[in-house]
Amino acid sequence: METGSPDDAGTAGATDAVVRAREEPVWTGLPPGLLRMRRLLLVVWLGLLALAAGLLPGLFLGPLWATLALPPLAVLGWGWAMLERNWRSWRxxxxxxxxxxxxxxxxxxxxxxxxxxxxxxxxxxxxxxxxxxxxxxxxxxxxxxxxxxxxxxxxxxxxxxxxxxxxxxxxxxxxx
Amino acid sequence: MTTPGTDGGTRAAEHVPPPPADGVTERRLHPVTPLRRAWAPVAVLVGWAVHDPDQAQRQLTRLTTTHLLIGLAVLIPAAGLYGFLTWWFTHYAVTDTELRIRTGLLFRRTAHIRLERIQAIDVTQPLLARVAGVAKLKLDVIGTGKKDELAFLGADEARALRAELLARAAGFAPETAHEVGEAPARQLLRVPPGVLAVSLLLTGATWGTLLAAVVVPTLLWLATHNLWTVLATALPLVGAAGASSAGRFVGEYDWTVAESQDGLRIDHGLLDRAHETVPPGRVQTVRIVEPLLWRRRRWVRVELDVAGSSNSVLLPVAPREIAEAVVARVLPGVSVPAAPDLSRPPRRAARCRPLWWRGYGLAVTDAVFAARYGLLRRTLALVPHAKVQSVRLAQGPWQRALRLADVRVDTGANKTVTARLRDADEAAGLLDGQAERSRTGRRDAPPDRWMA
The missing domain is CATH 2.30.29.30 (Pleckstrin-homology domain (PH domain)/Phosphotyrosine-binding domain (PTB))
Structure with missing residues (x-):
C-alpha cells in the first residue's frame, strides 16, 4: 500500500498501515539543513546589525552607547530558539x-x-x-x-x- | 443559422467519432466593431482631464480653434484606422473541440479555447450595441484574462454561436452541433421590478453611500471652501451612490433565471442586457445572503462563484423558499440546511469573538459543507464536497487556549469558506472527514461534457 514515509512503511504490515493511516498519519519532519540555513542567515543579518548598532555610536558618542548592540543580540538569541521551534513544527x-x-x-x-x-x-x-x-x-x-x-x-x-x-x-x- | 429555442427538443446524445478538423472556416466580427475602438483616444483624453483638472483647464485655455481642428483631423482618422485594422486582423473559428481567436495588429495573439473547459458563456448587449443590433460574446475559462471575448457579433449570430459552442461543449456530434440550436429553457424565477426596488431601499449600502455622498462634501466645503477639493471627493462618492442604488436597479432589472439542458440561464438588465449561461457542474460555491432589513420579509440574495468568471449574482432578491428551490436546481442533490440544523460554536467561543460568535454556524450534509457567518448580514456559504480543492485547519494562540479552531475549505473559484471557532477535536475530525468526502464526492459528479 502506498502509505507512510519510506523508512516506516516497511515495518508495518500493509493492511495495518491502511488502518493506521486513517487513524494516525505517519509524519515526516524536515531535515536539519533548513534550520542550519535559517540560523546562519539570522546570525549574519542580526550580527551585522548588532555590529553597526554597537560600533558606530560607541566610537562617535562614547563607550556607553555601545550597549545599543544589546537589543539586536537579544533578538538574535530569541530568534535562535524560535527558529528551532518553528522548524520542529513543520512536518x-x-x-x-x-x-x-x-x-x-x-x-x-x-x-x-x-x-x-x-x-x-x-x-x-x-x-x-x-x-x-x-x-x-x-x-x-x-x-x-x-x-x-x-x-x-x-x-x-x-x-x-x-x-x-x-x-x-x-x-x-x-x-x- | 438555427432558430433559437424552437428545435432544441430534438437534442439527443448521439455519439459519432469526430472527423479530422480540416477546413476550419474563419470568420470576422461584425463590421460595426471598429467604432468601438474609436472611443480609445477620447477616453484617454477624458481620463487625463479628470486625473488632473487644473492642468487640463490651463491647457484648454491655450488651445486655439486651428489647433483643435488639426488635432481632430489627425485623431479621428488615426482612431478610425486603428479600429479598422484591429477589426481586420481579428478572426475566430469554431472547431470540434476548440474556439480559436486570432487577433493582434503588431503583437499577434492566438487563443485556442478548449470547449469542455468553458465555465460560462455570456452574451451581453450594452445600450449602444442594442441600438446597433450587435452583441458581445464572452467566454469564461480558468486562468485567462478578460481578453477572450468576441465583440461585436450580430445579435442573432451571437446567439447561434453560443448555442453551437454549448452544443459542442456538451459533447454533441460535430455534424449535428450546428443544427442543435438553443436548448429550450424553463423559467424558474423572474424578479418583479417593485420587489427589486423595495429590496434596494431596504439595503444598508444604498443609504450608506447616499449619506456619504451628501455629508462628506458638505463637511469638506465647510472646512476648506475649496471647490476643486469638494468636487474631487463628491464626484466619486456620488458615482458610488448612483452605482449602488440606481445602477444596481438598472443592472438587475427584469432578472430572469431559467434552466435548460445547457445549464443555468440568467438574463437581466434594463439598458444593458446580459444573458449568462453557466453549464451544469460549474458552480463552485453558493452564498445565501440575508441582510437584516430583509429578514422580516424572508427575502434573500443568492450569489454564486464559478471558476474564472466574474458573474456572481444568481438572484438579486427572492423569497427564501423559492431561492432554496433554485439552489437545489443549481447544485443537484443539495438541500439548503435550515437554520436550526446549523450547529453553533461552543459557548466558550464568546471569549474569542464576543457577539459575532452567535452568527457562526456549520452543517455538513452528504452533499455540501455549509458555513454561516455574519451577525446583521447573515451569509450561508455552501460548497459541494465535489468542489473542495483542499482543506485547512488553522488555530491561533488564543484559540488554542480555548481549544477552538477554524476549518477552511478552498474551492476552485478562489473562494475559501471558513467554519469558524469549532471545537478543536471536532475541527480535527472535520479536517479528516472533509478530505475523505471531497475525494469521494467527485466520483458521482457529472462529466465535463455533460451530454456525452
Missing part, C-alpha cells in the same frame, strides 16, 4: 489519498490536499538553498488559497516527492 505525511502538511507553533495550520486535486507540483531552490543542499516542494491546486509548500527538503527527497505526487495525481485526477 508532512503522505497518506493513501492525500498529503498532509502541518506547521506553526503559535499559529498552527494543517493542510490536506487530495492527490486528485493537484494541478502542478513544483520543486524550487534558490541560490542560498542550493548552497545548503535544500529544495522546496510546492503544490498547486485550482484554488490559489491552497498554500501547500514543504521547504527545506533534500533535493533527492524533493524530487522523489514530486514524482510520487505527480504519479498519484495522474492516477486520481479529478479536475475541478
Amino acid at each position: 508532512y505525511a503522505e497518506r493513501a489519498d492525500d498529503l498532509l502538511i502541518s506547521r506553526g507553533v503559535l499559529w498552527r495550520e494543517e493542510t490536506v490536499v487530495p492527490y486528485g486535486r493537484m494541478q502542478l507540483v513544483e520543486v524550487t531552490s534558490g541560490p542560498v538553498e542550493r548552497h545548503f543542499g535544500l529544495a522546496s516542494v510546492q503544490l498547486h491546486t485550482a484554488a490559489a488559497a491552497t498554500d501547500a509548500t514543504i521547504p527545506g527538503l533534500d533535493p533527492a527527497e524533493a524530487e522523489r516527492l514530486r514524482d510520487r505526487l505527480t504519479e498519484l495525481g495522474e492516477a486520481r485526477s479529478a479536475g475541478l
Whole structure:
C-alpha cells in the first residue's frame, strides 16, 4: 500500500498501515539543513546589525552607547530558539489519498490536499538553498488559497516527492 | 443559422467519432466593431482631464480653434484606422473541440479555447450595441484574462454561436452541433421590478453611500471652501451612490433565471442586457445572503462563484423558499440546511469573538459543507464536497487556549469558506472527514461534457 514515509512503511504490515493511516498519519519532519540555513542567515543579518548598532555610536558618542548592540543580540538569541521551534513544527505525511502538511507553533495550520486535486507540483531552490543542499516542494491546486509548500527538503527527497505526487495525481485526477 | 429555442427538443446524445478538423472556416466580427475602438483616444483624453483638472483647464485655455481642428483631423482618422485594422486582423473559428481567436495588429495573439473547459458563456448587449443590433460574446475559462471575448457579433449570430459552442461543449456530434440550436429553457424565477426596488431601499449600502455622498462634501466645503477639493471627493462618492442604488436597479432589472439542458440561464438588465449561461457542474460555491432589513420579509440574495468568471449574482432578491428551490436546481442533490440544523460554536467561543460568535454556524450534509457567518448580514456559504480543492485547519494562540479552531475549505473559484471557532477535536475530525468526502464526492459528479 502506498502509505507512510519510506523508512516506516516497511515495518508495518500493509493492511495495518491502511488502518493506521486513517487513524494516525505517519509524519515526516524536515531535515536539519533548513534550520542550519535559517540560523546562519539570522546570525549574519542580526550580527551585522548588532555590529553597526554597537560600533558606530560607541566610537562617535562614547563607550556607553555601545550597549545599543544589546537589543539586536537579544533578538538574535530569541530568534535562535524560535527558529528551532518553528522548524520542529513543520512536518508532512503522505497518506493513501492525500498529503498532509502541518506547521506553526503559535499559529498552527494543517493542510490536506487530495492527490486528485493537484494541478502542478513544483520543486524550487534558490541560490542560498542550493548552497545548503535544500529544495522546496510546492503544490498547486485550482484554488490559489491552497498554500501547500514543504521547504527545506533534500533535493533527492524533493524530487522523489514530486514524482510520487505527480504519479498519484495522474492516477486520481479529478479536475475541478 | 438555427432558430433559437424552437428545435432544441430534438437534442439527443448521439455519439459519432469526430472527423479530422480540416477546413476550419474563419470568420470576422461584425463590421460595426471598429467604432468601438474609436472611443480609445477620447477616453484617454477624458481620463487625463479628470486625473488632473487644473492642468487640463490651463491647457484648454491655450488651445486655439486651428489647433483643435488639426488635432481632430489627425485623431479621428488615426482612431478610425486603428479600429479598422484591429477589426481586420481579428478572426475566430469554431472547431470540434476548440474556439480559436486570432487577433493582434503588431503583437499577434492566438487563443485556442478548449470547449469542455468553458465555465460560462455570456452574451451581453450594452445600450449602444442594442441600438446597433450587435452583441458581445464572452467566454469564461480558468486562468485567462478578460481578453477572450468576441465583440461585436450580430445579435442573432451571437446567439447561434453560443448555442453551437454549448452544443459542442456538451459533447454533441460535430455534424449535428450546428443544427442543435438553443436548448429550450424553463423559467424558474423572474424578479418583479417593485420587489427589486423595495429590496434596494431596504439595503444598508444604498443609504450608506447616499449619506456619504451628501455629508462628506458638505463637511469638506465647510472646512476648506475649496471647490476643486469638494468636487474631487463628491464626484466619486456620488458615482458610488448612483452605482449602488440606481445602477444596481438598472443592472438587475427584469432578472430572469431559467434552466435548460445547457445549464443555468440568467438574463437581466434594463439598458444593458446580459444573458449568462453557466453549464451544469460549474458552480463552485453558493452564498445565501440575508441582510437584516430583509429578514422580516424572508427575502434573500443568492450569489454564486464559478471558476474564472466574474458573474456572481444568481438572484438579486427572492423569497427564501423559492431561492432554496433554485439552489437545489443549481447544485443537484443539495438541500439548503435550515437554520436550526446549523450547529453553533461552543459557548466558550464568546471569549474569542464576543457577539459575532452567535452568527457562526456549520452543517455538513452528504452533499455540501455549509458555513454561516455574519451577525446583521447573515451569509450561508455552501460548497459541494465535489468542489473542495483542499482543506485547512488553522488555530491561533488564543484559540488554542480555548481549544477552538477554524476549518477552511478552498474551492476552485478562489473562494475559501471558513467554519469558524469549532471545537478543536471536532475541527480535527472535520479536517479528516472533509478530505475523505471531497475525494469521494467527485466520483458521482457529472462529466465535463455533460451530454456525452
